Amino acid sequence: MKWYQLSIKEVEKNTNTDLASGLSEKQAKKRLQQYGPNQLDEGEKKSALLILLEQFKDFMVVVLLAATLISGLLGEYMDAIAIIAIVIINGILGFYQERKAEKSLQALKELSAPLMQVMREGSWVNLLAKDVVPGDIVKIKSGDRIGADLRIIKASGLHIEESALTGESLPVLKQENVLTGKLEVGDRTNMAFMGTMVTQGSGMGIVTATGMDTEMGKIAHLLQSAQTLSTPLQRKLEQLGKILIITALMLTVLVVILGVYQGHDMYKMFLAGVSLAVAAIPEGLPAIVTVALSLGVQKMIRRNAIVRKLPAVETLGCASVVCSDKTGTMTQNKMTVTRVWTEGKLYEVTGTGYEPTGKFYYRDNQVDLKTNKTLVDLLAFGMLCNNAEIRFDKKHDEQYVLDGDPTEGALVVSAEKAGLKRNKLLEDYSIVKEFPFDSTRKMMTVIVKDRHGEYFAICKGAPDVLVERCHKIVSTGSAKTMSQMDEKKVLNTISELASQALRTIAIAYKPLPKGFSFKQEDVECELTLMGLQGMIDPPRPEVKKAIEDCRQAGIKTVMITGDHVITAKAIAKQLNLLPEDGKVMDGYQLSQMSVSELEDEVEDIYVFARVSPEHKLKIVQALQQRGHIVAMTGDGVNDAPAIKAANIGVAMGISGTDVAKEASSLVLVDDNFATIRAAIEEGRNIYENIRKFIRYLLASNVGEILVMLFAMLLALPLPLVPIQILWVNLVTDGLPAMALGLDPAEENVMKRKPRSPNEGIFARRLGWKIVSRGFLIGIVTLIAFMIALHEQPENLVYAQTIAFSTLVMAQLIHVFDCRSERSVLHRNPFSNFALVLAVISSVLLLLGVIYYEPLQPIFHTTFLQARDWLLILGMSAIPTFALAGFHLFTRKK
Structure with missing residues (x-):
């Protein structure tokens, strides 16, 4: 069926699914039996009998068996029988060892299999790609590997790299509209295909084909050549x-x-x-x-480290530098907003974790949110420019759990503490367009239409980036031109929050007149600054000892973060990572240097702050040129080049994208730095x-x-x-x-x-x-x-x-x-x-x-x-x- 020629309603009908609730577990089970697991057929595997027979093909064993045959013919029956028995037992032991190794490698393959976010019975669940069936509704986002063929039903800045299928290296912009005519795979812009990678944006789709029925399945013979895992030591x-x-x-x-x-x-x-x-x-x-x-x-x-490539096991013993992301790896990745700044006032927020209970205080006095419209608007805008969800999960000890980015989750929780609910906000505001966050812009924007039909943009992002784009600032309930004094106050507040190891997110907006261009570059300029939210991500308690253990093992630990220099420095000192004479370098300084210039200084640098993923590759190259064996962590699409270039590429198992995992040789199941130390x-x-x-x-x-x-x-x-x-x-x-x-x-x-x-x-x-x-x-x-x-x-x-x-x-x-x-x-x-x-x-x-x-x-x-x-x-x-x-x-x- 030519799915790209059908409307979304027709696809829904033909796949017998429900866009609102997805498939039921009963339907999914029946379809899994009907269509089989969503995986490509593998090349022929050696049978157990063949593996057993191969244990006896060694030349010397053949000579020995021939000699024992002669022994038997000469009447030395006892010797002949005993020797043959020993050779057979030896062969059985060899067979057992080989089968055990094969099963271990198969277990590894299954552990590193891709996951897909699927709607079942109205709830989003994470499933192994092999359990997905035609008719499933799936979510996709930047960094995901597509696990089945999909008809796209929603696309927000969705770009997919399809070189694995079409040979075209440039990512394709996807959309949900009906296409006409007979189109080649590369021109079907409302379809996503198994084995391709999402490089930017997000979207949703209906699974139209799985396993060998996919476009990738049609050329599966190209993927069936089993790769022999052989290490340098072997x-x-x-x-x-x-x-x-x-x-x-x-x-x-x-x-x-x-x-x-x-x-x-x-x-x-x-x-x-x-x-x-x-x-x-x-x-x-x-x-x-x-x-x-x-x-x-x-x-x-068992220690939460999945080895994807066997040579990494040997290389781990040689590692002399570990370059680690801060957020989630060295810290707990449980962001909580504790400070909010707007109109020159710094508010304290109580409560921890994702539970939406807490209060707002200003100078030790509880704030009446009914009379503080600017503060409430700031919190509401943080919730609207956001893709995270906090839900109450009875299955996990009745805890509030996050579905999405921890920073965005912290903004949702701070808004909920003020009594705001997303579904209520969406009755007053509808989101028209989204420009997703990316590591280059360091910001995210949504265009919103209010109940009066007025359009405006809400932007959130790194304060140093966003403040530069702001020409106005909210003061006493209205926007005024931002003076140098205002800008200085904002920057001082950012530094003050950073010195307390708080990560700050700036929130701004821009009214958009009728007929205004919705182009990204036109929207994300001349903004009005609403305020700042400062959040803490406390260090993992076990990381400090892990860093000390690495130091005793002759391994240098380097922290890499997108956070402000002062925040990074504060966390590094808490973890005892930064020695007295250790240097901190920011992304701007790094951008001005060549790899050879960085090579001269890199030995003394322990913290890289305000860096983008593209900088990681330069850091890896500089360290390698100094003769180091480098382990580099990462989770995003843009981290993949550095992960691949590192001697030991380490991807995050929880927050890591499939692109990062594909490039890595080691995956941390728990995203914990201490697991790297255990793996070493x-x-x-x-x-x-x-x-x-x-x-x-x-x-x-x-x-x-x-x-x-x-x-x-x-x-x-x-x-x-x-x-x-x-x-x-x-x-x-x-x-x-x-x-x-x-x-x-x-x-x-x-x-x-x-x-x-x-x-x-x-x-x-x-x-x-x-x-x-x-x-x-x-x-x-x-x-x-x-x-x-x-x-x-x-x-x-x-x-x-x-x-x-x-x-x-x-x-x-x-x-x-x-x-x-x-x-x-x-x-x-x-x-x-x-x-x-x-x-x-x-x-x-x-x-x-x-x-x-x-x-x-x-x-x-x-x-x-x-x-x-x-x-x-x-x-x-x-x-x-x-x-x-x-x-x-x-x-x-």
């Missing part, structure tokens, strides 16, 4: 894996050649070599990193945990290879048989390594300087720790084997059981050492209960293959006595505790 580890594979294969080949040269059976040495290669090659390292990242991302979600801590810890299990896995692998290599060099029998090597790889390496990914942060994680983005994986002596611990694990295992072989030279199985147990226990003790940058003595082992359980499980499995008789012939083990365990535990503790003692001794010296 790519580094893939490169490292290739190097380790070559090294491990060379050493394995060397072990096999030496074994054959010394007279060992060719087939057994080949099987041992392949088993060693499978165990030693960390082919699962990138997969484990993905799981660790996804587990970390889940922890971040989690980001640092995730990276450290990845280093921990790299350290553990590689040191264990080095130990396994060296014990076999040294035995060959010393012309000793094989210390480990293939099945034992594979068992170590499955049980000892797998479970504890995964548990390390859940390790809580060390106490000093937020007291270290930010990590350099160029830091290598083996930085901070990690390479040395891997080699030294791996060498010691190999040596003590070999010594234990030689002692056992010396005691019972005729009993090779006994010596191999001792070597096998020593290797396992050395690795299980070493895993606790991996939890600390310093030594095993610096952390409580029980602070990671998952790791304790993993180690206990591994020990029990070890005891099972040693003491459960049916398993002994499979794993080539035998019973051990208590004195044997003294040898095993004594030797296996050496790599960890000897080095811990050495570390402690050298520190004391």
Whole structure:
């Protein structure tokens, strides 16, 4: 159906909806079943079976399976069955890890799905776009991503950027009138389409198509190429894996050649070599990193931070500057008008929050509003030039809740405290046209027609901008020319309110004679100033500590606000953000500077005030040129370039527009600065945990290879048989390594300087720790084997059981050492209960293959006595505790 050719009434009829109340829940549910979820079909996903089969396609695993097949043909059935069982279990664990990572990423996708404001049964509700159905009435505003195809029924300065659909980069001005003729998508100016962005203004529409029936759905194949989320760390580890594979294969080949040269059976040495290669090659390292990242991302979600792009997890650990908006992020975003100034008088307003109860006082005397027309008119104009609504919500503990901008909400509440109601005002005044607020003009205007048919404009906005446009001022009930003295008084009042950390909004008006042009530039000049409203947005109590924590972590916090310099300074001092020698810069100064000029000063600046979103990009660029890794917050459409340019773009989950969220790599569910600090801590810890299990896995692998290599060099029998090597790889390496990914942060994680983005994986002596611990694990295992072989030279199985147990226990003790940058003595082992359980499980499995008789012939083990365990535990503790003692001794010296 050509919806753009139909009138609004015809669209209403054809979609069987009601413009006044929208759809009922029953209708919506029926249509959701009829049309399906409002989402594009995704490309084909890998089936669970295919993911499982892919776990066995690794070349070395295929070689091992071929070797075990030969083993079976040669009559070694027990060995063949056991090895195949271990390979299958390993494959199942890999499958589980991959599916878990996939589900985590899918959960992230759903969490960052767009919301739409929809009318259901006469009330506006926020729904996930996928639950919207044809016939729904929706509201759209600047910054929203359109979630379905709409026939526009109301447009107020509505501009939509449709490049995702049409390729046209310039935003299109939308309107609600009927169009004729056969028009291409780009010419249908009374339609809005799924996937496009509102760049300016607001409007309403009726949903005409959802999902694959939308215009975007028709070209959905262009969007179905699934993007693989790969982080720089994963790519580094893939490169490292290739190097380790070559090294491990060379050493394995060397072990096999030496074994054959010394007279060992060719087939057994080949099987041992392949088993060693499978165990030693960390082919699962990138997969484990993905799981660790996804587990970390889940922890971040619990701390109200949604990661949209996985590389941000790594980058968070490198952040050296956080540039944060003030309003709502550092403050509570619960604006309350506490001061009103008009006709030279400053009134105090009582009451807090959005509850419309409070009184007006002048010099401690309650004001009789019936005799103060100018004050009431000022409050009424603030309510009329406004899109916010305050409603009583029984579902949320019977609280008054805001629907709209907090600043506008504060103006509505101050008017309601004077007994004014919007619906009553709209009986006397009708709004003819609206020029929405934008960050460049810093003001909003509505053209109003009163009951006498007279037109006038009401403007509200930033005082410094609005006062400049005012030629007159209200005094003793009438307008008079604004003198320099009047202007000075107004500016002094603004400064006085700002010094009390109050945000001020100026309100002005302009009578419009008949036949006057309704052009924006003609309306918003030669205004008459009505007065000012000063409102407070108190700092969030937890932000002060978060800023201090960031300072200790070597991270500078920079406040960015559109507020007056004095207000910004007052809030910054309350939060202990601005040091004694710290500078404050305003938007005007910033505009006069180039990026290179700002670069020279930016290190000393802690507060940017009176800035527009366009300035943010310049701030990001200047900081980056100084070598900083920058996190930048934002919520508006104009914030998107700075968010995208920042190393870590942070969007607001509550107040943020979809455009800002699309550009970001991190979304704050609660719009709270303290959540950024928590995200940085989690980001640092995730990276450290990845280093921990790299350290553990590689040191264990080095130990396994060296014990076999040294035995060959010393012309000793094989210390480990293939099945034992594979068992170590499955049980000892797998479970504890995964548990390390859940390790809580060390106490000093937020007291270290930010990590350099160029830091290598083996930085901070990690390479040395891997080699030294791996060498010691190999040596003590070999010594234990030689002692056992010396005691019972005729009993090779006994010596191999001792070597096998020593290797396992050395690795299980070493895993606790991996939890600390310093030594095993610096952390409580029980602070990671998952790791304790993993180690206990591994020990029990070890005891099972040693003491459960049916398993002994499979794993080539035998019973051990208590004195044997003294040898095993004594030797296996050496790599960890000897080095811990050495570390402690050298520190004391």
